Amino acid sequence: MCEGENLSPGETRIALAIALLHDVGRFPQYHRWRTFRDSDSDNHARLAIEVIRKEKLLVGLDPSEQLLIEEAVRFHNLLELPGKFRSPDQLFIKLIRDADKLDIWRVFTELQNLPPHQRASAATLGFADLPEVVSAACLDSLAAGTIVRLDSVRTLNDLRLLQISWAYDLTCATARKILLERGYIPALAAPLPEREDIGTAVSAALSSLAAISA
Structure with missing residues (x-):
């Protein structure tokens, strides 16, 4: 997607960091609640921000880059985006929201081809x-x-x-x-x-x- 959208090397680096981190909240979510359904646990995007800050994963990056990454992670799973953003560019929010859908489509279509007893119930949200x-x-x-x-x-x-x-x-x-x-x-x-x-x-x-x- 980065190549298709003509991102610069610097933009690609930020986009890849967002792709790596956007679902890191799934780990504490499943560890604590044994589900990937946010309504039965907590917003996994919010949990991801907690992990990123607790583990200091963005330390060393320019503050403007940290903001771009955090906002993209925070908003990647919203049904509707807010009217205002702190970051000046919503490119990375749009990218991760689309990329996340493509990844979920891939996982789900592969999953539905498996016999029912081999399907992970968490992946189908139960x-x-x-x-x-x-x-x-x-x-x-x-x-x-x-x-x-x-x-x-x-x-x-x-x-x-x-x-x-x-x-x-x-x-x-x-x-x-x-x-x-x-x-x-x-x-x-x-x-x-x-x-x-x-x-x-x-x-x-x-x-x-x-x-x-x-």
Whole structure:
């Protein structure tokens, strides 16, 4: 993504540091609560900032670089970004939010190809795998071209709809290109019930993505 977005060597260094650190809060989260679900534990982005500061991981960097890294880590998992930022440039926030989605898509599509007994329940956030069940609220959000909220997710199929809806939230052209090339959306949609309303909502997400990327 760094190359695709034409980042300078200095910008690439910051972006890679953010990529390395953005989920470091997952370690204390799982150690303490045995879950990756923030609603059942604590915001893993906030925990990441705690780890970064406690371990002094950014000591030696310019304060302006520290701010860029910390803000990108802090905001990488928000449903909606705040209206104001301390850092003057939101490039790295946009990059990590898109890169994080690509990584989750990769992990989840690989995971769903495994037999159920081999799937890590923490990675699927503990949602039940009910092959024919899709929550109306999740499908309605996707059909409307909006992001599915995690608090409306009830099943593994709902989680798939949530991840498909992320297509509407990508901001970097390189991320959209990678998403289309790797076929994550069709892969996520494959296990969903064969229903016209679901197919239409998924197709709309793909079509909008392709139109923006054209």
